[in-house]
Amino acid sequence: MTRIARVWNPWQEISRMQQEMGDLFGLPQVKAFHNAVSVPVVNVFQGEKGAIVSAELPGVNVDELDLTVLGETLTLKGTVVNEPTDENVNCQRRERHLRPFERTVTLPFEVDPESAGAVYENGILTVTVSRPVHHQPKKIQLKTN
Protein backbone atom coordinates (compact mmCIF):
# COMPACT_ATOMS: atom_id res chain seq x y z
CA MET A 1 0.00 0.00 0.00
CA THR A 2 1.35 3.40 -0.99
CA ARG A 3 1.59 6.07 1.69
CA ILE A 4 0.69 9.54 0.52
CA ALA A 5 2.26 12.47 2.32
CA ARG A 6 -0.15 15.42 2.44
CA VAL A 7 2.15 18.26 3.34
CA TRP A 8 0.76 21.22 5.26
CA ASN A 9 1.86 24.47 3.68
CA PRO A 10 1.65 27.22 6.35
CA TRP A 11 2.24 30.06 3.83
CA GLN A 12 -0.70 28.87 1.75
CA GLU A 13 -2.91 28.71 4.87
CA ILE A 14 -1.86 32.21 5.97
CA SER A 15 -2.53 33.60 2.49
CA ARG A 16 -5.96 31.96 2.41
CA MET A 17 -6.84 33.26 5.91
CA GLN A 18 -5.66 36.71 4.91
CA GLN A 19 -7.77 36.60 1.76
CA GLU A 20 -10.87 35.47 3.66
CA MET A 21 -10.40 38.21 6.29
CA GLY A 22 -10.01 40.77 3.51
CA ASP A 23 -13.16 39.53 1.83
CA LEU A 24 -15.05 39.54 5.15
CA PHE A 25 -14.27 43.18 5.86
CA GLY A 26 -14.44 44.25 2.22
CA LEU A 27 -10.85 45.42 2.09
CA PRO A 28 -10.07 46.87 -1.33
CA GLN A 29 -6.66 45.28 -1.53
CA VAL A 30 -4.93 42.43 0.24
CA LYS A 31 -1.22 42.91 0.57
CA ALA A 32 1.16 39.99 0.65
CA PHE A 33 1.96 38.80 4.18
CA HIS A 34 5.58 38.09 3.41
CA ASN A 35 7.87 39.45 0.75
CA ALA A 36 10.03 36.36 0.55
CA VAL A 37 10.26 34.12 -2.49
CA SER A 38 6.98 32.25 -2.96
CA VAL A 39 6.84 28.47 -2.80
CA PRO A 40 4.67 26.69 -5.38
CA VAL A 41 2.73 23.57 -4.41
CA VAL A 42 3.77 20.30 -6.05
CA ASN A 43 2.59 16.73 -6.50
CA VAL A 44 5.12 13.92 -6.85
CA PHE A 45 4.45 10.52 -8.43
CA GLN A 46 6.78 7.56 -8.70
CA GLY A 47 6.90 4.57 -10.98
CA GLU A 48 9.24 1.75 -11.85
CA LYS A 49 11.03 3.77 -14.51
CA GLY A 50 11.00 7.22 -12.97
CA ALA A 51 9.10 10.02 -11.30
CA ILE A 52 6.76 12.84 -12.28
CA VAL A 53 6.60 16.20 -10.50
CA SER A 54 3.76 18.59 -11.27
CA ALA A 55 3.70 22.16 -9.94
CA GLU A 56 0.99 24.82 -9.98
CA LEU A 57 2.65 27.83 -11.61
CA PRO A 58 0.03 30.04 -13.29
CA GLY A 59 1.29 32.96 -15.36
CA VAL A 60 4.94 31.97 -15.42
CA ASN A 61 7.44 33.40 -17.86
CA VAL A 62 8.68 30.17 -19.46
CA ASP A 63 11.82 31.85 -20.81
CA GLU A 64 12.93 32.58 -17.23
CA LEU A 65 12.03 29.17 -15.85
CA ASP A 66 15.09 27.48 -14.37
CA LEU A 67 14.90 23.72 -13.70
CA THR A 68 17.79 21.85 -12.13
CA VAL A 69 18.02 18.13 -11.42
CA LEU A 70 20.80 16.81 -9.23
CA GLY A 71 20.85 13.39 -7.59
CA GLU A 72 17.58 13.14 -5.65
CA THR A 73 16.58 16.80 -5.88
CA LEU A 74 14.69 18.90 -8.40
CA THR A 75 14.82 22.70 -8.08
CA LEU A 76 12.28 24.99 -9.75
CA LYS A 77 13.02 28.72 -10.01
CA GLY A 78 11.37 31.50 -11.98
CA THR A 79 9.21 34.57 -12.02
CA VAL A 80 5.53 35.23 -12.58
CA VAL A 81 4.63 37.55 -15.44
CA ASN A 82 3.53 40.95 -14.14
CA GLU A 83 0.75 42.52 -16.15
CA PRO A 84 1.70 45.98 -17.42
CA THR A 85 -0.10 48.88 -15.87
CA ASP A 86 -0.11 52.53 -16.80
CA GLU A 87 -0.68 55.69 -14.81
CA ASN A 88 -4.42 55.76 -15.53
CA VAL A 89 -4.94 52.33 -14.01
CA ASN A 90 -5.87 51.91 -10.36
CA CYS A 91 -5.25 48.62 -8.60
CA GLN A 92 -8.49 47.59 -6.85
CA ARG A 93 -7.34 44.23 -5.55
CA ARG A 94 -4.02 42.40 -5.63
CA GLU A 95 -3.88 38.86 -4.32
CA ARG A 96 -1.60 37.11 -6.81
CA HIS A 97 1.99 36.43 -5.87
CA LEU A 98 3.78 38.44 -8.51
CA ARG A 99 7.29 37.72 -7.32
CA PRO A 100 10.04 35.17 -7.84
CA PHE A 101 9.35 31.61 -6.77
CA GLU A 102 11.65 28.77 -5.81
CA ARG A 103 11.05 25.21 -4.67
CA THR A 104 13.41 22.32 -4.11
CA VAL A 105 11.67 18.94 -4.24
CA THR A 106 13.21 15.77 -2.85
CA LEU A 107 12.61 12.98 -5.33
CA PRO A 108 11.84 9.44 -4.14
CA PHE A 109 15.11 8.16 -5.64
CA GLU A 110 18.21 9.25 -7.50
CA VAL A 111 17.48 10.12 -11.12
CA ASP A 112 19.37 10.44 -14.38
CA PRO A 113 19.65 14.23 -15.05
CA GLU A 114 19.99 13.60 -18.80
CA SER A 115 16.54 12.01 -18.86
CA ALA A 116 14.69 15.03 -17.48
CA GLY A 117 11.96 16.62 -19.57
CA ALA A 118 9.39 19.31 -18.83
CA VAL A 119 6.06 20.51 -20.24
CA TYR A 120 4.22 23.72 -19.27
CA GLU A 121 0.50 23.75 -20.06
CA ASN A 122 -2.45 25.67 -18.57
CA GLY A 123 -0.28 26.94 -15.74
CA ILE A 124 0.88 23.48 -14.68
CA LEU A 125 4.54 22.52 -14.99
CA THR A 126 5.09 18.77 -15.37
CA VAL A 127 8.63 17.43 -15.03
CA THR A 128 9.44 13.81 -15.83
CA VAL A 129 12.67 12.16 -14.72
CA SER A 130 13.91 8.60 -15.11
CA ARG A 131 15.83 6.31 -12.80
CA PRO A 132 19.36 5.52 -13.96
CA VAL A 133 19.28 2.32 -15.97
CA HIS A 134 21.28 0.41 -13.36
CA HIS A 135 18.73 1.46 -10.68
CA GLN A 136 15.66 0.33 -12.60
CA PRO A 137 13.94 -2.78 -11.34
CA LYS A 138 14.73 -5.84 -13.43
CA LYS A 139 12.60 -8.92 -13.69
CA ILE A 140 14.54 -12.13 -13.10
CA GLN A 141 13.51 -15.16 -15.06
CA LEU A 142 13.57 -18.42 -13.16
CA LYS A 143 15.47 -21.11 -14.95
CA THR A 144 14.13 -24.60 -14.59
CA ASN A 145 16.16 -27.73 -15.17
Added chain:
Amino acid sequence: MTTTISTPVANQTTAKETVPPKVDIFESPTEIVLYAEMPGVDESSVDISLEDHVLSIKGETQEPHYEGYTPCRIETSYPNYERRFKIHELIEIERIEASLKDGVLKVQLPKTKPLLPKKIVVQKR
Protein backbone atom coordinates in the same frame (compact mmCIF):
# COMPACT_ATOMS: atom_id res chain seq x y z
CA MET B 1 -12.78 54.28 -0.18
CA THR B 2 -15.41 52.98 -2.57
CA THR B 3 -14.34 50.07 -4.71
CA THR B 4 -15.80 49.22 -8.05
CA ILE B 5 -15.81 45.52 -7.27
CA SER B 6 -16.77 44.38 -3.81
CA THR B 7 -16.99 41.30 -1.63
CA PRO B 8 -17.42 38.03 -3.48
CA VAL B 9 -20.44 35.87 -2.82
CA ALA B 10 -19.86 32.60 -0.94
CA ASN B 11 -18.93 29.53 -2.96
CA GLN B 12 -21.20 26.62 -3.61
CA THR B 13 -20.24 23.29 -2.12
CA THR B 14 -19.68 20.47 -4.61
CA ALA B 15 -18.23 16.99 -4.39
CA LYS B 16 -14.90 18.17 -5.73
CA GLU B 17 -13.19 20.91 -3.78
CA THR B 18 -13.98 24.37 -5.13
CA VAL B 19 -11.79 27.28 -4.11
CA PRO B 20 -11.86 31.00 -4.93
CA PRO B 21 -9.07 31.88 -7.36
CA LYS B 22 -6.57 34.57 -6.41
CA VAL B 23 -7.30 37.72 -8.41
CA ASP B 24 -5.78 41.04 -9.36
CA ILE B 25 -8.26 43.74 -10.39
CA PHE B 26 -7.30 46.93 -12.19
CA GLU B 27 -9.57 49.82 -13.07
CA SER B 28 -9.03 52.59 -15.61
CA PRO B 29 -11.47 55.33 -16.66
CA THR B 30 -12.64 53.13 -19.54
CA GLU B 31 -12.55 49.55 -18.28
CA ILE B 32 -12.09 47.08 -15.44
CA VAL B 33 -9.58 44.26 -15.98
CA LEU B 34 -9.55 41.15 -13.81
CA TYR B 35 -6.81 38.49 -13.73
CA ALA B 36 -7.64 35.20 -11.99
CA GLU B 37 -5.23 32.33 -11.32
CA MET B 38 -6.80 29.05 -12.43
CA PRO B 39 -3.99 26.53 -12.96
CA GLY B 40 -5.11 23.37 -14.73
CA VAL B 41 -8.14 24.99 -16.39
CA ASP B 42 -8.44 25.07 -20.19
CA GLU B 43 -10.60 27.33 -22.39
CA SER B 44 -13.42 24.78 -22.74
CA SER B 45 -13.86 24.53 -18.96
CA VAL B 46 -14.28 28.23 -18.21
CA ASP B 47 -17.69 29.76 -17.50
CA ILE B 48 -18.07 33.54 -17.19
CA SER B 49 -21.32 35.41 -16.71
CA LEU B 50 -22.50 38.87 -15.72
CA GLU B 51 -26.01 39.07 -14.36
CA ASP B 52 -27.66 41.57 -12.00
CA HIS B 53 -24.31 43.36 -11.55
CA VAL B 54 -22.66 40.12 -10.35
CA LEU B 55 -19.69 38.81 -12.34
CA SER B 56 -19.28 35.06 -11.94
CA ILE B 57 -16.16 33.19 -13.02
CA LYS B 58 -15.87 29.41 -12.88
CA GLY B 59 -13.23 26.96 -14.04
CA GLU B 60 -13.15 23.18 -13.85
CA THR B 61 -9.99 21.11 -13.76
CA GLN B 62 -9.31 17.50 -14.67
CA GLU B 63 -6.99 15.72 -12.27
CA PRO B 64 -4.24 14.12 -14.39
CA HIS B 65 -3.75 10.38 -14.20
CA TYR B 66 -0.30 8.99 -14.86
CA GLU B 67 -0.48 5.34 -15.90
CA GLY B 68 2.01 3.21 -13.99
CA TYR B 69 2.76 5.90 -11.41
CA THR B 70 1.59 6.15 -7.81
CA PRO B 71 1.40 9.37 -5.75
CA CYS B 72 4.01 9.83 -3.04
CA ARG B 73 3.56 13.52 -2.23
CA ILE B 74 0.29 15.38 -2.79
CA GLU B 75 -0.01 19.08 -1.98
CA THR B 76 -2.78 20.05 -4.40
CA SER B 77 -5.87 18.18 -5.54
CA TYR B 78 -6.49 20.27 -8.67
CA PRO B 79 -9.57 22.02 -7.27
CA ASN B 80 -12.29 23.68 -9.30
CA TYR B 81 -12.41 27.46 -9.13
CA GLU B 82 -15.36 29.74 -8.55
CA ARG B 83 -15.77 33.33 -7.44
CA ARG B 84 -18.31 36.09 -7.80
CA PHE B 85 -17.90 39.84 -7.68
CA LYS B 86 -20.39 42.65 -7.31
CA ILE B 87 -19.81 45.19 -10.09
CA HIS B 88 -20.80 48.72 -9.18
CA GLU B 89 -20.08 50.21 -12.61
CA LEU B 90 -22.29 49.97 -15.69
CA ILE B 91 -20.65 47.55 -18.14
CA GLU B 92 -21.13 47.13 -21.89
CA ILE B 93 -21.99 43.44 -21.84
CA GLU B 94 -21.59 42.96 -25.62
CA ARG B 95 -17.99 44.16 -25.47
CA ILE B 96 -16.80 41.97 -22.58
CA GLU B 97 -13.71 40.00 -23.61
CA ALA B 98 -12.02 37.08 -21.88
CA SER B 99 -8.89 35.06 -22.56
CA LEU B 100 -6.99 32.31 -20.81
CA LYS B 101 -3.22 32.02 -20.97
CA ASP B 102 -0.94 29.80 -18.89
CA GLY B 103 -3.61 29.22 -16.24
CA VAL B 104 -4.45 32.92 -15.83
CA LEU B 105 -7.92 34.11 -16.86
CA LYS B 106 -8.15 37.72 -18.07
CA VAL B 107 -11.57 39.37 -18.21
CA GLN B 108 -11.94 42.86 -19.67
CA LEU B 109 -15.12 44.72 -18.71
CA PRO B 110 -15.56 47.95 -20.73
CA LYS B 111 -17.47 50.64 -18.88
CA THR B 112 -20.41 52.30 -20.56
CA LYS B 113 -19.61 55.81 -21.70
CA PRO B 114 -20.93 58.41 -19.27
CA LEU B 115 -23.70 60.66 -20.47
CA LEU B 116 -22.12 64.02 -21.06
CA PRO B 117 -24.10 67.17 -20.33
CA LYS B 118 -25.44 68.81 -23.47
CA LYS B 119 -26.57 72.35 -23.79
CA ILE B 120 -29.89 72.81 -25.48
CA VAL B 121 -30.23 75.92 -27.50
CA VAL B 122 -33.66 77.42 -27.64
CA GLN B 123 -34.37 78.38 -31.19
CA LYS B 124 -36.08 81.64 -31.97
CA ARG B 125 -39.14 81.59 -34.13
